[in-house]
Amino acid sequence: MSIRSFLLLLALVLGAAALPGPTLAAGEGATAGQVPGESLGNTSDADFWRAVREGQPQTISIPDREAAVLIQSEGENWRNIRNGPISTIGGWLLVGVIILVSLYFAIRGRIRITGGRSGKRIQRFTQMQRVGHWFVASMFILLGSSGLVLLYGRYGLPYLIGKDGFATLASASLQAHNLFGPLFIASIVVLFFTFVKGNWLSRDDIGWIAKLGGFFGGHASSRFYNFGEKNWFWMSMSLGLILSVSGIILDFPALLEDRYAQQLAHIGHAASALVFISVGLGHIYLGVFGVEGAVEGMTTGTVDANWAKDHHDLWYEEVMADEAAKAGGE
Amino acid sequence: MSFLEFTEGPLWYVALVVFSVGVAWNIIGILAMRVRGDSAVPRKSPVAGGIKAIFLHMAPHGGFFSRTAYHVIVGYLFHLGLFALLLFGSFHVAFIKEWTGLSWTPLPRWGFIIASEVAFAGLILMWIRRWTDPITRQISDRDDHIGTGLTMLAMLTGCFALGEASDGLRAVHMLSVELLMLYFPFSRLMHAFTFIFSRYFMGAAYGKRGYVP
Amino acid sequence: MSNVATQVIDHFVSQVGAQAATWLQSCVHCGECAEACHFYEVTKDPRYTPAWKLEPFARAYRARKAPFAGVRRALGLAKEPDEAELNEWQELIYDSCTMCGRCTMVCPMGIDIASLVGLARKSMAANGIGPEDLFAVAEKSREVGSPLGVTPEKMEERIDWLSDEHEVDIPLNKEKAEVLLTISSIETMKYPQSIVAMAQVLNHAGIDWTFSTKGYEATNFGVLSGKADVAKVMIERIVAAAESVGAKTVIIPECGHAYGALRWTGAMMLGRPLPFEVFHITEYLAMLKRDGKLKLKPMDDAITYHDPCQISRRGGATEAAREVLDGFATGFREMSPTGNANWCCGGGGGVAAIQRATPLRLKVFEIKMKQVEDSGADIMVSACANCRQTLDGGKEHYKWDREIGSLVEIVADHLVKA
Numbered sequence: 038m039s040i041r042s043f044l045l046l047l048a049l050v051l052g053a054a055a056l057p058g059p060t061l062a063a064g065e066g067a068t069a070g071q072v073p074g075e076s077l078g079n080t081s082d083a084d085f086w087r088a089v090r091e092g093q094p095q096t097i098s099i100p101d102r103e104a105a106v107l108i109q110s111e112g113e114n115w116r117n118i119r120n121g122p123i124s125t126i127g128g129w130l131l132v133g134v135i136i137l138v139s140l141y142f143a144i145r146g147r148i149r150i151t152g153g154r155s156g157k158r159i160q161r162f163t164q165m166q167r168v169g170h171w172f173v174a175s176m177f178i179l180l181g182s183s184g185l186v187l188l189y190g191r192y193g194l195p196y197l198i199g200k201d202g203f204a205t206l207a208s209a210s211l212q213a214h215n216l217f218g219p220l221f222i223a224s225i226v227v228l229f230f231t232f233v234k235g236n237w238l239s240r241d242d243i244g245w246i247a248k249l250g251g252f253f254g255g256h257a258s259s260r261f262y263n264f265g266e267k268n269w270f271w272m273s274m275s276l277g278l279i280l281s282v283s284g285i286i287l288d289f290p291a292l293l294e295d296r297y298a299q300q301l302a303h304i305g306h307a308a309s310a311l312v313f314i315s316v317g318l319g320h321i322y323l324g325v326f327g328v329e330g331a332v333e334g335m336t337t338g339t340v341d342a343n344w345a346k347d348h349h350d351l352w353y354e355e356v357m358a359d360e361a362a363k364a365g366g367e
Numbered sequence: 368m369s370f371l372e373f374t375e376g377p378l379w380y381v382a383l384v385v386f387s388v389g390v391a392w393n394i395i396g397i398l399a400m401r402v403r404g405d406s407a408v409p410r411k412s413p414v415a416g417g418i419k420a421i422f423l424h425m426a427p428h429g430g431f432f433s434r435t436a437y438h439v440i441v442g443y444l445f446h447l448g449l450f451a452l453l454l455f456g457s458f459h460v461a462f463i464k465e466w467t468g469l470s471w472t473p474l475p476r477w478g479f480i481i482a483s484e485v486a487f488a489g490l491i492l493m494w495i496r497r498w499t500d501p502i503t504r505q506i507s508d509r510d511d512h513i514g515t516g517l518t519m520l521a522m523l524t525g526c527f528a529l530g531e532a533s534d535g536l537r538a539v540h541m542l543s544v545e546l547l548m549l550y551f552p553f554s555r556l557m558h559a560f561t562f563i564f565s566r567y568f569m570g571a572a573y574g575k576r577g578y579v580p
Numbered sequence: 581m582s583n584v585a586t587q588v589i590d591h592f593v594s595q596v597g598a599q600a601a602t603w604l605q606s607c608v609h610c611g612e613c614a615e616a617c618h619f620y621e622v623t624k625d626p627r628y629t630p631a632w633k634l635e636p637f638a639r640a641y642r643a644r645k646a647p648f649a650g651v652r653r654a655l656g657l658a659k660e661p662d663e664a665e666l667n668e669w670q671e672l673i674y675d676s677c678t679m680c681g682r683c684t685m686v687c688p689m690g691i692d693i694a695s696l697v698g699l700a701r702k703s704m705a706a707n708g709i710g711p712e713d714l715f716a717v718a719e720k721s722r723e724v725g726s727p728l729g730v731t732p733e734k735m736e737e738r739i740d741w742l743s744d745e746h747e748v749d750i751p752l753n754k755e756k757a758e759v760l761l762t763i764s765s766i767e768t769m770k771y772p773q774s775i776v777a778m779a780q781v782l783n784h785a786g787i788d789w790t791f792s793t794k795g796y797e798a799t800n801f802g803v804l805s806g807k808a809d810v811a812k813v814m815i816e817r818i819v820a821a822a823e824s825v826g827a828k829t830v831i832i833p834e835c836g837h838a839y840g841a842l843r844w845t846g847a848m849m850l851g852r853p854l855p856f857e858v859f860h861i862t863e864y865l866a867m868l869k870r871d872g873k874l875k876l877k878p879m880d881d882a883i884t885y886h887d888p889c890q891i892s893r894r895g896g897a898t899e900a901a902r903e904v905l906d907g908f909a910t911g912f913r914e915m916s917p918t919g920n921a922n923w924c925c926g927g928g929g930g931v932a933a934i935q936r937a938t939p940l941r942l943k944v945f946e947i948k949m950k951q952v953e954d955s956g957a958d959i960m961v962s963a964c965a966n967c968r969q970t971l972d973g974g975k976e977h978y979k980w981d982r983e984i985g986s987l988v989e990i991v992a993d994h995l996v997k998a
C-alpha cells in the first residue's frame with residue numbers, strides 16, 4: 038500500500054469513527070431535589086436552592102471576600118463550557134484539520150519545485166527571524182502538548198496509563214505549562230517585530246484569494262508573504278495576545294482576585310489555543326512536508342531560486358531586479 | 368526496589384562513579400601528555416599570561432562584541448541560569464545536604480523559576496542557533512546534539528518534577544540526570560573542565576610573547 | 581588501504597602534547613572563530629570556519645590519542661580521515677590559513693588554532709601532502725640557502741651592487757661585529773631598497789654590524805610549509821653565522837614569520853637557548869630612538885601602519901612600530917581594527933607562495949582597502965616584506981590608488997644627515 042493511499046484510508050477511518058466523545062457533565066451524580074452527601078434534611082425546596090444559585094454575597098466575618106458567596110454558580114457554567122463545547126468543538130477541529138491535511142496530501146501529494154532545483158540560493162529569512170521563529174515553535178510544542186494533556190488527557194490517558202500515571206503526567210504538564218508560558222510571551226513579542234514587515238495586507242492579495250492560493254491548481258502570484266501566510270501571521274499574533282493575557286491572569290490569580298475573570302480567561306485561553314494548534318498543524322504540514330524546499334528558508338535562511346519563482350514570484354522578481362541593479366552599479 | 372529507589376540508589380552510585388572517575392581520568396590523561404618545552408627568552412611572564420587568558424576569555428574583547436553578541440548573551444543566560452538552579456534550587460540544596468551534609472540558603476521559589484526560565488531560554492536559543500546558522504550547521508556533529516539534548520532532557524524532567532507531586536517524576540528526573548552524567552566524561556561537555564587548561568595554555572604561550580589575544 | 585593517511589595521523593598524534601590536547605578537546609563548536617577569520621569574512625563560506633579546518637585532525641585525535649580513544653574505537657565511533665579527505669583538506673590547512681592567530685581572540689575556549697594548523701601542516705608535509713609550489717620553495721631554501729634562490733654568491737653580488745648604487749656602506753662577512761643583520765629574500769629580490777634602508781639606519785646610529793654569508797636568510801619556509809628539517813637548518817645557519825662573528829644581537833628584517841620562527845621557536849628547534857638576543861627591526865629602531873640614536877625629520881603624509889600578525893598579535897612587538905612613528909610621522913593614523921586585532925594581509929603563513937590561493941588572497945585584500953580608505957590614509961606602511969608583497973599584489977590587481985611601503989624605508993628617508 039502506498040503511503041498516500043494509507044493516509045487516505047487513515048483519514049476516512051478517523052473521520053468515520055466517533056470521537057471518544059466527552060460526556061456532558063451537567064448534573065453529574067445528582068437527582069432532582071436531592072442534597073448531595075449525608076446532610077440533614079435530604080430533600081430541599083426549590084426556592085432555597087434558587088436563592089443560593091443567585092450567588093449574592095452575604096455578610097461574613099472572615100477577610101476572604103470570595104467566601105461571602107456560598108456557591109459561585111457561574112463555576113458550573115464554566116465547567117460545562119470547558120468540558121462541553123470547548124472540548125468537543127476543539128476536539129473536532131483538531132481531528133478535522135488532521136483529516137483535511139491528510140486528504141490534501143493524499144490527493145495533491147507533495148508540491149514539488151517546478152523544473153527542479155536551480156542550485157541558486159536566495160536569502161529569505163535573517164538569522165534573527167529564524168531564531169525568533171524556532172523559539173516560538175519550540176514553545177508551541179512544549180505548551181501545546183502539555184496543554185492538550187491538561188485539557189484532553191482525562192478522556193483517555195487514565196485508561197492507558199492508570200489514574201496515578203495520569204495524575205503524574207498532568208502534574209508534569211502543569212509545571213511545564215506554567216514554566217514556559219512567560220517565555221512564550223517574550224518570544225511572541227520578538228516574533229511580531231521580526232516578521233511584521235511584509236505582512237501588511239496589500240492589493241496583490243486579491244489576486245491570490247481569487248485563485249484560492251493556487252492550492253487547487255493554477256498559479257497565484259505573491260510577494261514575500263502570500264495572503265495565507267499573512268493570515269497566519271496576524272492570527273498567531275492575535276491568538277498569541279489572547280493566550281498571553283489570559284495566561285497571565287491564570288498564572289497569577291491574585292492579580293484580579295475575581296473568579297469570574299479567571300473563568301473567562303480560562304475559556305478564552307483554551308479556545309484560542311485550540312484554534313492556534315489546529316491552524317498550526319496546517320502550517321507545519323505546509324512548511325515541513327507539503328511544499329518541497331520551503332523549510333530550508335527557515336533552517337538555512339536561503340531558498341532555491343526556482344522555489345521562489347513558484348511560490349513568491351513577485352518577490353523573486355524584486356530580488357532579481359535588486360541584484361541586477363547592484364551588478365550594474367559595480 | 369522501587370524505580371525511585373533504583374535511581375537514587377544503585378544507578379546513582381554508578382553514575383556518580385563513572386562521572387567522577389571519567390572526568391578525573393580525562394583530565395589526568397590530558398595533563399599527563401608531554402608539555403612542549405619552550406626555551407625562548409620570555410618577554411613577559413607566561414604564568415601571568417595564562418591566568419589573564421582565563422579571565423579575558425570570559426567576555427568578548429578586541430572589538431568582537433557586536434559580532435558575537437548573540438552567542439555571548441545566550442551562552443551566559445544558559446550557563447548562569449543553570450548554575451543558579453543547580454546550586455541554589457531548594458531541592459538541589461536539600462539533595463546536596465543529604466549527601467554531603469553541606470548546605471546553604473536556597474533561592475526562593477520565584478527565584479528558582481526565573482533561573483530556570485533563563486536557563487531554558489539560553490539553551491533553546493543556543494540549540495536553535497546550532498541548527499540555523501550556516502557556520503554551526505557546518506561544524507556541529509552528533510556529540511554536540513546529544514550533549515545538548517541530554518542537558519535539555521535533564522532540565523525538562525526537572526521542570527516536570529517541580530510540583531513535587533510524585534515519586535515517579537522525581538525518579539525520571541534522576542534518571543535523566545544520570546544519563547547526562549554517564550555521557551559527560553566522554554563528550555564535548557568536558558569543556559566545563561578543560562576550558563581552564565585550554566585558556567591557560569594559550570595565555571601562557573602567547574603571554575610569554577607579550578600579548579594575550 | 582594506503583597508509584599515507586595513517587602515517588599522517590600517527591605523526592600528528594605523536595606531536596600532540598598537553599596543550600594541543602586541551603585545545604583539540606575543548607572546542608565546543610560554537611563557530612565564533614569564523615567571525616575573526618578573514619577567509620570567512622570575504623567568502624562567507626562556512627568551510628572556512630577555523631574550527632572546521634581542524635576537523636579531521638580533531639577526529640583523529642579523538643580516535644587515537646584522547647582519553648577513552650580506545651573505547652571510541654571499540655564502539656566504532658571515531659572514523660579516522662583517509663587520504664582522499666586529507667587531500668581535500670589541503671585547501672583548508674594550507675591555502676586558507678595564514679596562521680594569523682586572530683581567531684584565538686574570539687574563541688571562548690582560547691584555542692590556538694594557528695598552532696594546531698602548524699602541527700597539522702607538519703604531519704601532512706612529512707608525508708608529502710600539501711601544495712607543490714610551497715614545498716618547492718621550502719626545498720629550495722634547504723638547497724641554496726634561500727627560498728627565492730639567493731645563494732651566498734648571489735647575496736654577495738647583490739650587496740656589492742646595492743652599496744655601489746646607493747653609496748652606502750653595507751658590511752658583509754666582517755670578522756667580528758656586535759650585531760648580525762639578516763634579510764628576507766623577498767627584500768633581496770623585490771624590495772632591495774629596504775636592505776639599503778636598514779644599512780643606512782644602522783650606520784646612522786653608529787652600530788657595529790654585519791651581514792654574513794654563513795647565515796643571512798631569515799625567512800623560514802620550513803616553518804611555513806611544515807617541513808621541520810628545513811626549519812631547523814635555517815635556524816642553525818643563522819646561529820652559526822652569529823657565533824662566528826661573535827654577535828650578541830641578531831636583527832630580523834621586515835618579515836613577520838621570520839621573527840616568530842627565530843625569536844619564539846628558534847630555541848626549541850635548535851634544542852638549546854639561542855646564544856644571542858633577537859630583535860625585529862621595528863623593535864631595534866624603537867630602541868635606537870629611545871636611546872636618542874635616531875635623528876628624524878618630521879613626516880606629515882597621511883600614513884597608516886599595517887600590523888604584521890606575527891609581529892603584533894603573535895609576536896608581542898605591537899608597540900614598537902608605534903614608538904618609531906610617534907612624534908615623527910605627524911600624519912599617522914590607525915586603521916580600525918588595528919594593533920593586536922588587525923586583519924591579516926591574507927598572504928601570511930606561506931599562503932603568498934601558494935599559486936592556487938591567489939583568488940582567495942585577492943578577495944582578502946578588499947578588507948584592507950576598505951580599512952585604509954576609512955582611515956583616510958594615502959600611504960600604508962608595514963614591517964613585513966611578505967605582507968608588503970601580498971598587499972602590492974592586491975594593489976596591482978585592483979589598480980588601487982593608495983601607496984604601500986615599508987616602515988624602515990620611510991625612517992631611512994627621513995634621517996637627519998649628520
Ligand code: SF4
Pocket residue numbers: 616617618619629630633676677678679680681682683684693694697924
Ligand atoms: S589563524 Fe588566521 S587565517 Fe588561520 S583560521 Fe585563524 S583567523 Fe583564519
Ligand code: SF4
Pocket residue numbers: 606607608609610611612613614630631686687688689690691
Ligand atoms: S571559537 Fe573556539 S570553541 Fe568556538 S568553534 Fe571556534 S575554535 Fe571551537
